[in-house]
Amino acid sequence: MIGPAVFVAFAIAIVPLCYAFWLSLQDWYMLRQPAPKWGGLINYRALLQDTQLWASFGRTWIWTLGTVFVELLLAMPIALLLNRETGIARTASALILLPWVTPFIVLGFGWRFLLDSDVGPAHAFLHMIGIAGDSSVLNDPVLAFATIIFISGWKGTPFLVIALLAALKSIPDELYEAAEVDGAGAWSRFWHITVPSIQNTVVTVGLVLGILAFYSFDLPWIMTKGGPQDATTIVGIAMYKAVFLDLRPAYAAAISIVMLVLLFLASMFALRARRTD
Amino acid sequence: MRRTSPLREAGLDAVTLIVLFLFLVPILWVFVASVRPETDITGGGLWPQRFTFVHYVAILAKKPFLIALKNSLIVGIVVAIITTALALPAAYALSRFRFHGRDFFGLLILGTQMLPSLAVLVPLVVIVRQLGLTNTLTALIFTHLALGMPIAVWMLKGYIDAIPKELEEAAMIDGCSRVGALTRIVIPLIRPAIIAVGTFAFVLSWGEYLMALALISKADVKTLPLALQALFDPYSFSWGQVMAGGTIIALPAILLFLIFRKQLVGGLLAGGVKG
Numbered sequence: 001m002i003g004p005a006v007f008v009a010f011a012i013a014i015v016p017l018c019y020a021f022w023l024s025l026q027d028w029y030m031l032r033q034p035a036p037k038w039g040g041l042i043n044y045r046a047l048l049q050d051t052q053l054w055a056s057f058g059r060t061w062i063w064t065l066g067t068v069f070v071e072l073l074l075a076m077p078i079a080l081l082l083n084r085e086t087g088i089a090r091t092a093s094a095l096i097l098l099p100w101v102t103p104f105i106v107l108g109f110g111w112r113f114l115l116d117s118d119v120g121p122a123h124a125f126l127h128m129i130g131i132a133g134d135s136s137v138l139n140d141p142v143l144a145f146a147t148i149i150f151i152s153g154w155k156g157t158p159f160l161v162i163a164l165l166a167a168l169k170s171i172p173d174e175l176y177e178a179a180e181v182d183g184a185g186a187w188s189r190f191w192h193i194t195v196p197s198i199q200n201t202v203v204t205v206g207l208v209l210g211i212l213a214f215y216s217f218d219l220p221w222i223m224t225k226g227g228p229q230d231a232t233t234i235v236g237i238a239m240y241k242a243v244f245l246d247l248r249p250a251y252a253a254a255i256s257i258v259m260l261v262l263l264f265l266a267s268m269f270a271l272r273a274r275r276t277d
Numbered sequence: 278m279r280r281t282s283p284l285r286e287a288g289l290d291a292v293t294l295i296v297l298f299l300f301l302v303p304i305l306w307v308f309v310a311s312v313r314p315e316t317d318i319t320g321g322g323l324w325p326q327r328f329t330f331v332h333y334v335a336i337l338a339k340k341p342f343l344i345a346l347k348n349s350l351i352v353g354i355v356v357a358i359i360t361t362a363l364a365l366p367a368a369y370a371l372s373r374f375r376f377h378g379r380d381f382f383g384l385l386i387l388g389t390q391m392l393p394s395l396a397v398l399v400p401l402v403v404i405v406r407q408l409g410l411t412n413t414l415t416a417l418i419f420t421h422l423a424l425g426m427p428i429a430v431w432m433l434k435g436y437i438d439a440i441p442k443e444l445e446e447a448a449m450i451d452g453c454s455r456v457g458a459l460t461r462i463v464i465p466l467i468r469p470a471i472i473a474v475g476t477f478a479f480v481l482s483w484g485e486y487l488m489a490l491a492l493i494s495k496a497d498v499k500t501l502p503l504a505l506q507a508l509f510d511p512y513s514f515s516w517g518q519v520m521a522g523g524t525i526i527a528l529p530a531i532l533l534f535l536i537f538r539k540q541l542v543g544g545l546l547a548g549g550v551k552g
Binding site: 004005006008009010011012013014015016017019020023074077078081082084086088089092094095096097098099101102103104105106107109110111113114116118119121122154157162208211212215216217218222236239240243244249252253255256259260 | 286289290292293294296297300301303304306307310318319323363364366367382385386388389391392393395396397398399400401402403404419420422423426427430480483484485486487491502505506509516519520523524526527530531534535538542
């Protein structure tokens with residue numbers, strides 16, 4: 001009975017991963033070597049010398065940490081605000097999910113519209129407070145990258161809010177009452193009761209969101225196609241370009257293997273931050 | 278219960294409303310722009326005064342967009358049906374039977390959830406090309422199965438775990454077969470979860486962009502996200518129409534998710550956050 005589902009898991013995950021590994025060892029460059037032939041470590045050697053690719057890996061770390069940072073920054077106060085028993089708080093915790101469930105393609109074009117220098121209200125606002133000049137922030141390398149990181153974090157925030165809410169609701173009221181009796185102030189109650197109780201949730205969900213951010217493609221591609229001047233070319237976009245623009249599928253496969261290895265190492269590192277009890 | 282002063286709660290409610298508005302205003306703006314005349318979008322101030330459905334009429338008169346709408350519906354519905362049909366027996370087996378490698382297969386299925394589609398994009402594109410299935414909905418449907426299936430299996434397993442075994446055993450003593458017990462006892466009991474799982478698979482497929490972009494280039498097999506992009510690319514385009522197209526894509530996803538929120542949120546957390 002479990003067969004078909006396992007078959008799908010194999011066909012869509014295991015087989016492609018193994019195939020990617022095999023592919024990454026081939027010499028296959030549509031323009032020079034149209035049929036794949038054994039190349040050993042040729043792609044990995046090229047990859048080590050590809051400074052543009054390493055620049056995009058560097059951007060991807062900033063992107064990933066930035067996204068998770070924005071998510072934590074936005075989700076923490078929202079979750080505390082929604083952790084109440086009023087009707088408005090309950091309705092809000094349903095509606096807060098909207099950015100998470102709205103497809104990237106809609107959000108990407110929506111934000112392009114908001115940030116457009118002719119018609120966008122967000123651009124008008126950024127222009128007013130002096131961040132944006134006459135042209136959209138999306139035309140400035142640094143601002144474009146920062147803006148899209150913010151949007152990426154905004155999109156992922158609801159997931160963290162919901163997870164934090166579940167963790168907050170599972171903290172027994174007695175803990176707070178006892179602390180209050182012992183004379184603990186609001187800040188010390190937050191620091192000594194709330195934070196330790198949600199720490200594992202934050203690490204686990206942060207890791208999940210970090211993995212998702214590391215493998216981002218849709219948002220920077222839809223909004224800026226990796227530009228201006230490669231400023232938003234994170235490694236997902238570099239990989240996509242390697243297949244579809246440079247026509248080097250074997251090289252792209254090598255990139256995806258390296259991504260997987262780096263991600264694995266980073267995850268091991270992040271999981272050490274979990275409380276073990 | 279901790280004591281709370283009503284005044285403080287009301288104040289926090291007001292803050293909640295403001296935060297919620299600021300958080301959602303980018304999405305709200307897409308909807309608002311889709312029902313404003315083009316001249317108001319480009320120079321009509323922030324507050325909408327005139328309403329119109331011309332953008333929807335214009336976009337639904339475009340043949341490529343209608344074809345994409347049909348394709349997205351086909352892909353989404355087929356994905357929803359296959360996902361549910363495969364996930365249900367798997368969830369039942371994982372919940373009810375003790376067999377060799379059960380934990381391994383369970384983790385394998387859950388593991389596919391953690392694997393972003395970008396990680397398998399390159400090999401899948403090459404495989405699909407070698408099978409000669411580029412520009413077919415079949416290939417797209419197959420890759421979309423990975424989106425919702427792992428969560429579907431884990432959600433359904435959770436619901437089946439909650440049904441007492443004795444119910445099925447009683448039915449089997451009365452002469453029901455194992456499959457009979459599944460279809461007559463288990464499925465009716467977890468019907469809301471089954472519908473939620475199918476809906477979720479549909480919604481994920483409906484808005485999926487990367488695989489569609491990588492596998493589809495011909496107009497007659499494009500799905501809605503690609504059609505929306507095609508609306509945008511030429512030099513003369515209408516913001517109103519792009520936002521109307523965006524609304525058509527976003528609305529089913531948002532509505533279906535809100536309707537099945539209770540079932541889905543629990544499942545998402547169970548799948549994504551294992552303690």
